[in-house]
Amino acid sequence: MDNEKKTPKSFLDTRDTNNFFKSSGGVSIETAPETDEIISYDENSNVPQQNLDQHKLVSYIEQRFMRAKDRRRTDELRWLDCYRNFRGIYGPETQFSQHEKSKVFIKITKTKVLAAYAQIMEVLFAGNRFPIGVEPTPVPEGIEEAVHVDPQAPPTNPSVARPEILERLGPVKEKLEPVKDKVQEGYGVTPTSITYEPAKEAAKKLERKIQDQLSEAGADKSLRQTIFEMPLFGHGIFKGPFAKDKEYGKWEVGENGKGKYNPVIKTIGDFSHVSIWNAYPDPDARSIDDCVDFIERHRMNVSQLRSLKKRPHFRSESIDLAIKDDYNYTPEYWEATLSDYRNEDTIERFEVLEYWGVVDSDFEEFKDTEFLKDFNDLFEDRDQVQINAWICNGQLLRLVLNPFTPARIPYHAVPYELNPYSFFGVGVAENMTDTQNIMNGFMRMGVDNAALSSNVIFEINEALLSSGQTFELYPGKIFKTDNIGNNQKAIQTNKIDNVTQETLMMFDKARQLADEATGIPSYSHGQGGIQGIGRTAAGMSMLMGAAAQNIKTVVKNIDDYLLVPLGKSLFMFNMQFDFDEDFVGDLDIVARGTESLMRNEVRSQKLQQVLAITANPMDAPYIKREVILRELFESLDLKSEQIVNDTREAGIRALIMKDLMMAQGINPNQAGQQDMASGMSSGAPKPSDPTQTGGGNIGPGAAPTPGEQGNTSPQPGMTQ
Numbered sequence: 001m002d003n004e005k006k007t008p009k010s011f012l013d014t015r016d017t018n019n020f021f022k023s024s025g026g027v028s029i030e031t032a033p034e035t036d037e038i039i040s041y042d043e044n045s046n047v048p049q050q051n052l053d054q055h056k057l058v059s060y061i062e063q064r065f066m067r068a069k070d071r072r073r074t075d076e077l078r079w080l081d082c083y084r085n086f087r088g089i090y091g092p093e094t095q096f097s098q099h100e101k102s103k104v105f106i107k108i109t110k111t112k113v114l115a116a117y118a119q120i121m122e123v124l125f126a127g128n129r130f131p132i133g134v135e136p137t138p139v140p141e142g143i144e145e146a147v148h149v150d151p152q153a154p155p156t157n158p159s160v161a162r163p164e165i166l167e168r169l170g171p172v173k174e175k176l177e178p179v180k181d182k183v184q185e186g187y188g189v190t191p192t193s194i195t196y197e198p199a200k201e202a203a204k205k206l207e208r209k210i211q212d213q214l215s216e217a218g219a220d221k222s223l224r225q226t227i228f229e230m231p232l233f234g235h236g237i238f239k240g241p242f243a244k245d246k247e248y249g250k251w252e253v254g255e256n257g258k259g260k261y262n263p264v265i266k267t268i269g270d271f272s273h274v275s276i277w278n279a280y281p282d283p284d285a286r287s288i289d290d291c292v293d294f295i296e297r298h299r300m301n302v303s304q305l306r307s308l309k310k311r312p313h314f315r316s317e318s319i320d321l322a323i324k325d326d327y328n329y330t331p332e333y334w335e336a337t338l339s340d341y342r343n344e345d346t347i348e349r350f351e352v353l354e355y356w357g358v359v360d361s362d363f364e365e366f367k368d369t370e371f372l373k374d375f376n377d378l379f380e381d382r383d384q385v386q387i388n389a390w391i392c393n394g395q396l397l398r399l400v401l402n403p404f405t406p407a408r409i410p411y412h413a414v415p416y417e418l419n420p421y422s423f424f425g426v427g428v429a430e431n432m433t434d435t436q437n438i439m440n441g442f443m444r445m446g447v448d449n450a451a452l453s454s455n456v457i458f459e460i461n462e463a464l465l466s467s468g469q470t471f472e473l474y475p476g477k478i479f480k481t482d483n484i485g486n487n488q489k490a491i492q493t494n495k496i497d498n499v500t501q502e503t504l505m506m507f508d509k510a511r512q513l514a515d516e517a518t519g520i521p522s523y524s525h526g527q528g529g530i531q532g533i534g535r536t537a538a539g540m541s542m543l544m545g546a547a548a549q550n551i552k553t554v555v556k557n558i559d560d561y562l563l564v565p566l567g568k569s570l571f572m573f574n575m576q577f578d579f580d581e582d583f584v585g586d587l588d589i590v591a592r593g594t595e596s597l598m599r600n601e602v603r604s605q606k607l608q609q610v611l612a613i614t615a616n617p618m619d620a621p622y623i624k625r626e627v628i629l630r631e632l633f634e635s636l637d638l639k640s641e642q643i644v645n646d647t648r649e650a651g652i653r654a655l656i657m658k659d660l661m662m663a664q665g666i667n668p669n670q671a672g673q674q675d676m677a678s679g680m681s682s683g684a685p686k687p688s689d690p691t692q693t694g695g696g697n698i699g700p701g702a703a704p705t706p707g708e709q710g711n712t713s714p715q716p717g718m719t720q
Contacts, residue, residue: 038400038401038403039400039401040312040313040398040399040400040401041054041315041396041399041400042313042315043315043316043317043318047315047317047318047321048321050396051318051321051394051395051396054396054399055394057389057396057399058391058394058395058396060359061295061353061355061389061391062353062391064293064295064355064357065280065295065297065353065355067283068280068281068282068283068295069280071283072280072283075422075424076277076334078234078430079233079234079276079277079334080334080337081429081430081433082109082232082233082234082427082429082430082433083232083233083337083338083429084337085107085109085110085429085432085433085436086107086109086110086113086232086429087107087110088105088106088107088110089105089337090103090105100444100448101447101448101451102443102444102447102448102451103444104440104443104444104447105440106439106440106443106507108432108435108436108439108511108514109428109429109432109436111525112231112428112429112432112514112518112520112525113231113232113427113428113429114525115520115524115525116231116416116428116518116520116551116554117227117228117230117231118525119520119524119551120227120230120231120551120554120555120558121224121227123551123555123593124223124227124555124558124592124593125220129211130211130214130215130219130220130223131563131591131592131593132207132210132211132214132563132566132567132570132589132590132591132592133207133567133589133590133591133592134203134204134206134207134210134567134571134587134588134589134590135200135203135587135588135590136199136200136202136203136586136587136588137199137586137587137588139586140199140586141586142168142586143168143169143170143198143199143202143586144165144168144169144170144185144198144199145197145198145199146185146186146187146195146196146197146198146199147165147169147172147176147183147184147185147186147195147196147198148183148184148186148187148188148193148194148195148196149176149179149182149183149184149188149193149194149196150182150184150188150190150192150193150194151179151182151192151194152190152192153182153184153190153192153193165183165185166180166183168198169183169196169198170198170199170201170202170581171198171201171202171205172196172198172201173198175196176196199586199587202587203587205580206571206574206587209574209580210567210570210571210574213241213268213269213570213574214269214271214570216246216268216269217240217241217244217246217268217269217270217271218271219240219271222238222239222240222271222272222273223238223273225273226238226273226414226562227558229275229276230414230415230416230425230427230554230558231416231427231428231429232427232428232429233276233424233427233429234415234416234417234419234424234425234426234427234429234430235276235413235414235415235416235423235424235425235427236273236276236413236414236416236562237273237274237275237276237279237411237412237413237414238271238272238273238274238411238412238413238414238562238566239271239272239273239274239296239410239411239412240269240270240271240272240410240566240569241269241270241271241410241569241570241573242269242270242271242410243267243268243269243270243312243577244267244268244269244270244311245265245266245267245310246265246266246267246268247263247264247265248263248264248265248266249261249263250262250263250264269570269573274296274411276424277332277334277338278296278297278298278299279294279296279297279411279413280294280295280296280297281293281294281295281413281423282294282357282423283423285423286420286421286422286423287413287423287561288409288411288412288413288561288565291357291409292357292358293355293356293357293358293409294355294356294357294409294411295353295354295355295356295357296353296354296411297351297352297353297354298351298352298353298354299329299349299350299351300349300350300352301348301349301350302323302350305319305322305323305350305352305392306319306323308390308397308398313398313399313400314390314397314398315396315397315398318395318396318397319392319395319397321393321395322350322392322393322394322395322397323350325393325394325395327346327347327348327349327350328350328351328392328393329347329348329349329350329351330347330351331347350392350393351392352390352391352392352397353390353391353392354388354389354390355387355388355389355390355391356386356387356388356402356409356410356411357386357387357409358384358385358386359384359385359386359387360383360384360385385401385402386401386402386407386409387399387400387401387402388400388401388402388403404572404573404576405572405576406572408569408572410569412561412562412565412566412569413561414557414558414561414562415557415561416428416554416557417431417553417554417557418557425557428518428520431517431518432514432517432518434517435510435511435513435514435517436514438506438510438513439507439510439511439514442503442504442506442507442510443503443507445503446499446500446503446504446507449496449498449499449500449503450498450500452496453495453496453497453498453499453500454498456493456494456495457493457494457495457496458473458491458492458493458494459491459492459493459494460490460491460492461488461489461490461491464481464482464488464489464490465479465480465481465482465490466480466481466482479491518550519549519550520550555593556593558591558593559591559593560591563589563591563592563593564589564590564591567589567590567591568589571587571589603631604632607628607631607632608632610628611625611628611629611632626644626645629644630644
């Protein structure tokens with residue numbers, strides 16, 4: 001192989017040291033002990049001939065692109081209508097008569113779309129972090145749910161009774177190595193036992209890893225862009241994870257004491273938003289899992305195209321040949337609308353197609369080609385393979401077998417409102433297309449009528465006017481007439497009836513229908529003048545709760561179609577490229593979207609009620625107070641691990657507090673016994689001190705008897 005590439009086994013390593021390739025002709029295999037082999041089609045000494053040999057594959061990808069493009073046209077027309085309504089632009093199908101003066105457009109669609117976007121964002125990012133979590137499954141396999149160590153228990157030999165228990169400790173294995181002869185399965189029940197939860201520790205460690213990767217890559221920004229297109233066009237597409245190099249600025253002391261810029265290059269996970277206009281899925285698919293292939297259309301300048309050379313497995317000379325063939329970007333018909341109808345004669349950009357899909361291992365485009373002929377033994381048991389290919393100007397810029405294990409298309413498509421018979425969903429703007437048109441029509445009628453009815457129309461009898469006069473009107477104008485003995489008026493005024501109120505009533509009715517069609521009532525995004533039940537705080541709370549029902553469905557779609565698949569992809573991405581044995585366990589990806597919605601509504605209130613009800617000695621043995629406290633602080637968007645001690649830390653803390661009380665001359669045992677004897681918690685008011693202020697007498701208590709101080713009624717036997 002003439003041009004051999006060097007790529008590390010781990011996406012966190014720097015691409016500068018080891019070579020993990022085996023060569024055979026124009027094909028390279030990236031090998032790593034922890035991963036499957038990644039086959040790429042590299043360049044040899046005759047790149048033009050190589051690309052000519054692969055012209056069938058390039059033609060195949062272009063044909064698949066044109067097929068998806070043609071079948072998507074109906075959806076594009078719907079999206080254009082939605083975009084015009086959002087921007088307040090009339091489409092070419094709207095024809096105005098020559099007498100229509102007003103062309104007003106009331107952008108209620110924009111208000112509804114932004115309201116839906118704001119509600120979704122408030123739910124998803126209520127916890128100030130990316131809404132993905134990791135939890136152990138209810139019955140973990142391959143890792144212990146809980147183990148305990150009792151320092152006062154006699155030593156045992158778990159290697160005899162349970163030889164596998166020491167291999168199922170996950171992230172706490174090293175910590176328990178010194179006391180491995182005392183490790184027992186399950187939760188500790190004795191007062192001196194210490195319990196560890198390996199499955200939960202593995203889940204927390206992986207969750208921190210995933211959150212760090214998402215934060216480093218700025219995934220929340222890409223998620224916001226994806227969610228914005230959901231109510232507008234009905235669908236959002238999120239891409240990732242991939243590996244990319246990120247530069248971290250670092251300055252060092254150079255020669256003569258001057259600063260020297262020495263950046264650190266680190267390879268991190270990458271995530272991006274894919275505009276729905278650039279996404280071309282399999283036209284016969286109804287979901288991303290049903291796609292045979294998926295094509296993304298890129299619009300690149302020269303610098304962006306050249307920067308692909310720095311990424312793994314891209315063919316440098318093929319990129320130079322594509323640039324040499326000059327710009328090939330042809331604007332689509334819908335781009336004029338998106339760019340506000342700007343006419344562009346020449347577009348100095350390149351059109352690059354990124355193909356992810358399934359191809360038969362023996363189909364004509366691959367049969368007897370250099371790409372596979374040396375590796376037939378890899379496909380003996382496979383009827384098909386997944387590839388990733390980039391093409392531009394007829395040049396093959398990249399060709400690899402799908403590098404992910406298991407092979408998957410790295411796109412996540414989520415609908416706002418699911419259409420079970422189509423890949424693309426339905427959004428807010430589409431649901432209110434008719435009502436938006438009705439509102440515009442009646443508003444135009446009302447404005448034109450108001451313009452006519454607010455002016456006076458003059459009727460002039462020219463036969464009664466003296467000749468040589470103009471019909472110009474201004475204050476103080478005098479008309480001379482020849483009206484001799486005639487009761488007719490030379491000038492009369494007429495007034496047009498004002499029907500603006502009726503047209504505005506129809507406008508308001510259409511707006512109410514828009515509320516029904518979108519499921520987003522006007523009062524939920526700031527409309528005033530609410531009557532009836534909405535005039536009180538409790539009534540408004542009920543209305544807002546009912547309005548949130550529609551958003552719950554949308555958030556559930558985001559959980560099912562985006563967050564859970566993305567979390568699973570991140571898990572497999574880390575296990576493949578940055579393996580850590582502490583992550584091995586029976587883990588489950590949890591989407592936090594619906595959970596955040598519940599948290600915002602009633603979760604914290606219910607937890608506080610539970611704490612208040614169980615704050616007594618009788619219920620204490622039955623309640624896991626630590627769990628309730630952690631959930632409460634999480635519901636308040638606080639980091640529970642920094643506030644609440646676990647069982648082991650709580651025991652140590654209790655001993656410290658006990659020592660402090662004894663140093664102050666307070667017997668903690670007697671104080672607790674007094675509270676227990678009285679049958680009340682230490683915080684309950686006492687009859688002798690109802691206000692708990694140390695002798696106060698204001699509060700509920702026994703009333704003074706007659707004759708005592710504080711009672712003015714006469715004593716028995718006395719007359720007033």
